[in-house]
Amino acid sequence: MLLGPSGSGKTTTLKLINNLLPASAGQVRVEGRALAEWDVIQLRRHIGYAIQEGGLFPHYTVWKNVALVPRLENWDAKRVAARVDEVMNMVGLPPGEFAQRYPAQISGGQRQRVGLARALAADPPILLMDEPFGALDPLTRSELQKEFKHLQQRLNKTVVFVTHDVSEALLLGDRIVVMDSGRIEGIYLPKEFLASPDAGVKPYVDAVRTTAQLLQS
Amino acid sequence: MKDFFINHRHEILTLTAEHLWLVGTAMLLAIAIGIPLGIFLTRHPAWKNLVLRSNGVIQTVPVLALFGLLLPAPWLGARADRLAITALTLYALLPIIQNTFEGIAGVDAPVREAAIAMGLTGRQLLWQVELPLASNVIVAGIRVSTVLTVGLATIAAAIGAGGLGEFIFAAFPWWITT
Numbered sequence: 001m002l003l004g005p006s007g008s009g010k011t012t013t014l015k016l017i018n019n020l021l022p023a024s025a026g027q028v029r030v031e032g033r034a035l036a037e038w039d040v041i042q043l044r045r046h047i048g049y050a051i052q053e054g055g056l057f058p059h060y061t062v063w064k065n066v067a068l069v070p071r072l073e074n075w076d077a078k079r080v081a082a083r084v085d086e087v088m089n090m091v092g093l094p095p096g097e098f099a100q101r102y103p104a105q106i107s108g109g110q111r112q113r114v115g116l117a118r119a120l121a122a123d124p125p126i127l128l129m130d131e132p133f134g135a136l137d138p139l140t141r142s143e144l145q146k147e148f149k150h151l152q153q154r155l156n157k158t159v160v161f162v163t164h165d166v167s168e169a170l171l172l173g174d175r176i177v178v179m180d181s182g183r184i185e186g187i188y189l190p191k192e193f194l195a196s197p198d199a200g201v202k203p204y205v206d207a208v209r210t211t212a213q214l215l216q217s
Numbered sequence: 218m219k220d221f222f223i224n225h226r227h228e229i230l231t232l233t234a235e236h237l238w239l240v241g242t243a244m245l246l247a248i249a250i251g252i253p254l255g256i257f258l259t260r261h262p263a264w265k266n267l268v269l270r271s272n273g274v275i276q277t278v279p280v281l282a283l284f285g286l287l288l289p290a291p292w293l294g295a296r297a298d299r300l301a302i303t304a305l306t307l308y309a310l311l312p313i314i315q316n317t318f319e320g321i322a323g324v325d326a327p328v329r330e331a332a333i334a335m336g337l338t339g340r341q342l343l344w345q346v347e348l349p350l351a352s353n354v355i356v357a358g359i360r361v362s363t364v365l366t367v368g369l370a371t372i373a374a375a376i377g378a379g380g381l382g383e384f385i386f387a388a389f390p391w392w393i394t395t
Contacts, residue, residue, distance in 0.1 A: 018334055044336035055331030059349050069335055118335070128334075 001173030002162045003204070009182040010162040014128050017160060018047045030126070045069055048127040048157075052134045054115030056103040062088075062114050063099040069122040087117040092147060109140035116148070120155070127159045133168070145171055166204045170194070178204075228383075235379035239298065239370045243305035244363055251310045251362075252355065255317025256343065265318065272311045280304060280372045301373035301380075308369055309362040316358025320351025 002010040015021040016028050019040050028035045030043065056065050063084055070080045088095045091113040103111055112132060119127055133141045133148075149172055152159060163169050169176050169190075176193050178185040178200050185200035194205055222229065258265045278286070283304045293299050324347055332346045348355075374382030 020330065020334055041336045041338055044334055047334075049331065049334035051327060051331060053327065055325075055327040057328060057332070057346060057350075058325075072336060072341070 001169040001176045002160065002179055003164065003166065003169045003176055004179035004185075005164060007181075008179040010164075010179055011130055012182070013179070014130055014160060014162055017126075017128060018044050018049060045073060045122060046124050046126065048119030048122075048124040049129075050112075050115045050119040050127070050132045051130045052132060053108070054103065054111040054118075056111060056114055056118070058103050061100050061102055062093070062106070063095070065103070065114055066117045066121050068118060069124075073122060083121060083123075084117075087120050090120065090151065091117045093117065109136050109144065112136060112140075112144060125157060127157050129159060130162045131164070132161075134163075134165075148172065166208050170208070232379060232381050232383050236367075236370055236381045239301055239305060239373055239378060239380050240363070240366050243302045243309055243366055243370075244359070246302070246306040247309035247313055247362060247366075248359060250306070251313030251358075252317050254310075255314045255355075256321065258314070258318045259321045259347075269311070269315060269318075272307075272314060275307050276311055280308070280369055281375060283307070284372075284376050297373070297376050297378035300376060301370070301378035305366050305370055305373070309366045312358040312361040312365070313355070316354050316361075317351065320354030320358075321347045323354065324350045 002013055004010050012021060016023055017030065019028075019035055019038075023035075030038065030047075035043065057068075060068075066084045066088060067080050070083055075083070084099070085095050088098065093110060093113050098106065098110065098114075103114065106114070112135075115132065119129070133144050136144065145168060152172070161169075161172060170193065173190060176188045176190060178188070178198075180200060186196070186198055188196060188201065193201060196202070196205070254268065258268060275283070284300055287293055287300050287303055293303050328346065328350070329342070332342050337345065370380050371382030371385055373380050374386050
């Protein structure tokens, strides 16, 4: 969980991992190998990527969007079809109803599910998610967060997740990385985070507490 | 008016065929050059101003003057239709290059970014994402170009390349002498 205000470098950090941006200094290692040792196309197909609003291809049906990476990887047609059905069910989109629709014909929450299904399709061991639930209404967001938490427990993948929403970080994160002005301020377990006296963390915790108190009163 | 079409039907057919040949060939050449050039510009934007501006300069040269300018060129100047097709191609290029560039540049940034992040190669990005999404804009450019060329091609008659412009030029002496 990368947590921090806008412009703190969360998205940049994410893009360094799949080499969308080159590192200006230092070295990025994925699975212990420096990026220079990876074939960049192989690296990216090894890493699922989900962003706000999905970034779906508007000229592809939901099915083709989800099938993208498996087809790039030349899976045979049967295996692609089976896998697309499987991940679409996994994210709560019955293929019979949604497979042939275009992104413009479904809701924002459904697009987000498609984006997640696309990221999961080739079963990559690593997932990068950049505020995937950011543009959704609060009800849909909390529903998707819950579902994603269950998925995460089942799938057991390495997930790097960018958010500026503290409760999302607490709900979904195993570790919370607090960033500010391009630097890591600290790395915390959710419990440590809540109890931390650090100046970089306290405002977040106070903000969550204030909301919680308002709700109780 | 009706008599004109009946009496001149053979001439009309021949000249229309000539006209179509001039326009069709010029358009095919302009598409074959313009689309790849537009794609090139999206990959190397430093060239954009040079290419679009020099093409803009060509557009400002009157078509008769351009025929004159091209006349001394070795292979081109030898036949009127070659000359006409070359000039028409040069005029037809700009909207095609420009729309190809704008169409591809107009693809949503998150869509392009997602495509790259999913591991599409440069070629896959172009053929599976950029060209399909830019196709409306590119086709619009080709359409504008075609309309322009159909009109311009009438002037090819002035240098003896034929086409429906023959009728226009044939009419001048008649107006002047009566």
